[in-house]
Amino acid sequence: MARIIQKFGGTSVGDAERIRNVARRVVDTHRKGNEVVVVVSAMGKSTDDLIRLADDVSNGDYPREMDMLLTAGERISMALLAMAIQDRGVPAMSLTGSQAGILTTSEHGSAEILDIRGDRVRAGLTDGKVVIVAGFQGVDPVGREVTTLGRGGSDATAVALAAALDGDVCEIFTDVDGVFTADPRLVPHATKLDEISFEEMLELSSSGAGVLMARSVEFGRRYKIPIHVRSSFHDGNGTWVKEETMEEAIIRGVAHDASEAKLTVHGVPDQPGVAAAIFESLAEAGVNVDMIVQNISIEGVTDISFTVPKAQLATAVSIASQAVKEIGAAGFDVSENIAKVSIVGAGMTSERGIAARMFRILAEHGINIEMISTSPIRISCVVRGDDVNAAVRSLHDGFELADEPQEEKV
Amino acid sequence: MARIIQKFGGTSVGDAERIRNVARRVVDTHRKGNEVVVVVSAMGKSTDDLIRLADDVSNGDYPREMDMLLTAGERISMALLAMAIQDRGVPAMSLTGSQAGILTTSEHGSAEILDIRGDRVRAGLTDGKVVIVAGFQGVDPVGREVTTLGRGGSDATAVALAAALDGDVCEIFTDVDGVFTADPRLVPHATKLDEISFEEMLELSSSGAGVLMARSVEFGRRYKIPIHVRSSFHDGNGTWVKEETMEEAIIRGVAHDASEAKLTVHGVPDQPGVAAAIFESLAEAGVNVDMIVQNISIEGVTDISFTVPKAQLATAVSIASQAVKEIGAAGFDVSENIAKVSIVGAGMTSERGIAARMFRILAEHGINIEMISTSPIRISCVVRGDDVNAAVRSLHDGFELADEPQEEKV
Numbered sequence: 001m002a003r004i005i006q007k008f009g010g011t012s013v014g015d016a017e018r019i020r021n022v023a024r025r026v027v028d029t030h031r032k033g034n035e036v037v038v039v040v041s042a043m044g045k046s047t048d049d050l051i052r053l054a055d056d057v058s059n060g061d062y063p064r065e066m067d068m069l070l071t072a073g074e075r076i077s078m079a080l081l082a083m084a085i086q087d088r089g090v091p092a093m094s095l096t097g098s099q100a101g102i103l104t105t106s107e108h109g110s111a112e113i114l115d116i117r118g119d120r121v122r123a124g125l126t127d128g129k130v131v132i133v134a135g136f137q138g139v140d141p142v143g144r145e146v147t148t149l150g151r152g153g154s155d156a157t158a159v160a161l162a163a164a165l166d167g168d169v170c171e172i173f174t175d176v177d178g179v180f181t182a183d184p185r186l187v188p189h190a191t192k193l194d195e196i197s198f199e200e201m202l203e204l205s206s207s208g209a210g211v212l213m214a215r216s217v218e219f220g221r222r223y224k225i226p227i228h229v230r231s232s233f234h235d236g237n238g239t240w241v242k243e244e245t246m247e248e249a250i251i252r253g254v255a256h257d258a259s260e261a262k263l264t265v266h267g268v269p270d271q272p273g274v275a276a277a278i279f280e281s282l283a284e285a286g287v288n289v290d291m292i293v294q295n296i297s298i299e300g301v302t303d304i305s306f307t308v309p310k311a312q313l314a315t316a317v318s319i320a321s322q323a324v325k326e327i328g329a330a331g332f333d334v335s336e337n338i339a340k341v342s343i344v345g346a347g348m349t350s351e352r353g354i355a356a357r358m359f360r361i362l363a364e365h366g367i368n369i370e371m372i373s374t375s376p377i378r379i380s381c382v383v384r385g386d387d388v389n390a391a392v393r394s395l396h397d398g399f400e401l402a403d404e405p406q407e408e409k410v
Numbered sequence: 411m412a413r414i415i416q417k418f419g420g421t422s423v424g425d426a427e428r429i430r431n432v433a434r435r436v437v438d439t440h441r442k443g444n445e446v447v448v449v450v451s452a453m454g455k456s457t458d459d460l461i462r463l464a465d466d467v468s469n470g471d472y473p474r475e476m477d478m479l480l481t482a483g484e485r486i487s488m489a490l491l492a493m494a495i496q497d498r499g500v501p502a503m504s505l506t507g508s509q510a511g512i513l514t515t516s517e518h519g520s521a522e523i524l525d526i527r528g529d530r531v532r533a534g535l536t537d538g539k540v541v542i543v544a545g546f547q548g549v550d551p552v553g554r555e556v557t558t559l560g561r562g563g564s565d566a567t568a569v570a571l572a573a574a575l576d577g578d579v580c581e582i583f584t585d586v587d588g589v590f591t592a593d594p595r596l597v598p599h600a601t602k603l604d605e606i607s608f609e610e611m612l613e614l615s616s617s618g619a620g621v622l623m624a625r626s627v628e629f630g631r632r633y634k635i636p637i638h639v640r641s642s643f644h645d646g647n648g649t650w651v652k653e654e655t656m657e658e659a660i661i662r663g664v665a666h667d668a669s670e671a672k673l674t675v676h677g678v679p680d681q682p683g684v685a686a687a688i689f690e691s692l693a694e695a696g697v698n699v700d701m702i703v704q705n706i707s708i709e710g711v712t713d714i715s716f717t718v719p720k721a722q723l724a725t726a727v728s729i730a731s732q733a734v735k736e737i738g739a740a741g742f743d744v745s746e747n748i749a750k751v752s753i754v755g756a757g758m759t760s761e762r763g764i765a766a767r768m769f770r771i772l773a774e775h776g777i778n779i780e781m782i783s784t785s786p787i788r789i790s791c792v793v794r795g796d797d798v799n800a801a802v803r804s805l806h807d808g809f810e811l812a813d814e815p816q817e818e819k820v
Contacts, residue, residue: 016466019467053426053486056426057429057493058496065489066489068485068492069485069490072489075478080468083468083475084467084468120554
């Protein structure tokens with residue numbers, strides 16, 4: 001008998017028929033003698049519908065009430081799923097984030113999980129029930145206010161619950177078959193990975209792989225909970241994200257991210273504290289700076305380039321324009337037509353020349369590199385946005401990531 | 411400064427524009443220096459939509475999960491209203507039934523309010539906020555389970571909150587102008603009442619007047635909270651339901667109810683305990699028996715007639731058919747084509763001949779009376795369902811309840 005935490009996203013519970021299908025899978029797992037805890041998101045596009053309703057009603061930004069509003073979504077899907085499971089003769093019970101004891105920080109819309117009590121979840125399991133827990137939501141124990149975890153929050157709920165409940169595995173059901181060597185929409189012959197280490201998955205997630213959010217991977221890594229990313233459409237094996245992997249591979253996959261924009265501040269006086277001034281202001285405004293590159297100083301001045309989410313570009317620009325004046329820089333420019341392409345693999349720690357091979361592959365395909373950043377198991381290059389598809393394909397083929405060699409398309 | 415509890419039903423918050431209109435009214439009341447607590451129902455037909463979704467997902471009856479599901483409805487409307495009020499510059503906060511400390515019994519779908527803590531409501535008012543509370547829902551303090559109060563539950567929430575908070579008035583906003591001398595759909599010249607006593611309103615509500623549920627009136631009566639039933643479309647005065655009324659009237663209004671069916675058990679042995687056996691079985695099965703009439707015993711046997719909600723007719727019939735065997739009765743029959751028409755008025759306690767006048771009016775209009783039941787301030791007659799409209803109109807005119815005498819329509 002295993003204790004299994006299963007997470008189903010909004011698409012998987014998008015309508016009545018899909019909810020019944022999820023119930024069937026949950027009941028199958030339960031009937032095999034496992035204890036099952038299910039984490040669900042809101043149905044399909046219902047979160048978007050609620051946000052639209054709020055926009056219709058109000059012009060303001062009221063995070064507390066927005067959380068109250070949005071948490072209605074999982075309440076609906078979890079209650080319906082509990083009914084569908086009971087229809088199949090298995091006792092089931094739904095719990096809100098608050099009822100499940102998911103304690104968070106107080107930041108509405110982007111709360112972090114602090115602790116999971118889980119008393120009522122454990123009691124339900126002891127009673128032989130399938131326990132369904134609302135994803136994405138929790139409660140701030142100080143103010144007793146309902147909170148939401150922000151994007152990808154349901155995955156985080158599932159992995160954190162698995163950790164708190166000493167689960168054997170956290171199964172993330174999704175509309176793809178698992179984690180691929182590259183985005184299959186860009187690289188049709190991309191291969192599904194059977195296994196990947198937490199560290200590699202963390203780098204892939206941080207580099208744009210949308211299948212799993214980095215915060216969930218980090219939870220799994222910290223509490224050693226294997227995460228099985230698998231299809232909600234069939235029973236086949238997906239990708240296991242875990243501590244150690246049997247397979248050896250230099251490069252595990254190629255990730256890309258076109259959601260960022262680049263800012264370059266020109267003619268920055270090369271003095272201590274100048275860079276700090278810019279990035280402190282950005283951090284205070286809540287702007288998530290990703291890559292930072294500073295050129296070699298020439299004649300006492302330098303250029304600093306950095307990337308930020310396009311959604312935060314307006315804020316970043318206003319801060320940059322202020323900083324240019326304060327630090328006496330020459331000016332700044334902005335490019336939205338960029339994308340980041342990354343290769344990730346634990347094997348590159350023991351293999352030399354991976355970076356050089358990456359740059360050569362891109363050069364051979366006429367792709368110019370604008371910025372470079374590296375970690376021990378990742379190399380990322382910023383390229384022109386128009387070049388990203390070609391960059392992903394050429395790296396995937398150049399590092400021979402497909403199961404079988406592909407013929408070059410003419 | 412007064413402490414005012416305002417309740418808006420589903421129609422009043424049916425879409426974004428209506429929610430903004432409600433916000434405007436609430437803010438007007440707040441700006442006049444009053445403390446305002448708002449109770450809201452779920453938006454428009456959203457409860458029906460959720461019930462339909464549950465029917466699509468499941469064939470079973472899962473009251474706990476149904477309550478979890480349905481309470482999402484008020485969560486949405488209350489959060490949206492809190493946003494719309496804050497848009498107008500007035501601080502506001504929404505609270506679920508559980509957060510507001512609305513403690514109930516544990517019967518899912520038909521819980522009764524036991525107590526209202528209201529600590530967070532009071533704290534919000536102290537902070538100068540408009541506090542919005544979800545109607546219709548509460549929490550069972552023993553099992554810590556979310557409950558709903560059943561039909562008309564939001565009115566009950568509002569009046570009970572007014573009692574718990576020492577409110578000065580509970581305003582029930584609705585799509586009619588107030589309480590009328592008869593249903594204006596049947597009697598176009600029916601008159602709006604300016605005032606009515608709790609006792610009279612209780613009888614009207616119990617006799618089919620849908621504008622206010624009896625349980626809400628009972629709360630108002632017990633805790634002496636004046637209830638102002640008024641239109642959500644304009645600012646005019648509605649009907650005040652309160653302890654004592656200035657106006658003297660023999661008959662306050664005519665109510666009718668076509669939602670019941672009649673069962674008659676024939677040839678019942680006229681022995682002690684026989685009637686008890688039937689009605690105990692019905693009570694155990696949760697059937698709400700309304701009127702009971704037993705004919706005079708002839709040769710040791712009698713007939714017993716009673717009315718039950720049509721929705722519970724199947725259960726009542728199966729119990730009656732069992733009871734007929736057990737008590738050795740001759741048989742039973744059922745009529746769905748019935749309706750109850752009632753006249754209500756505190757004045758009838760001091761006036762003789764009211765019943766006789768009612769029966770004569772009905773007889774003059776060729777309407778046969780099948781059952782009669784009375785209270786000190788009410789007389790109800792069961793008539794054929796086809797006759798109910800004529801019965802209501804003839805009684806309204808016969809007791810001269812219109813403001814101005816009406817010419818008989820030819």
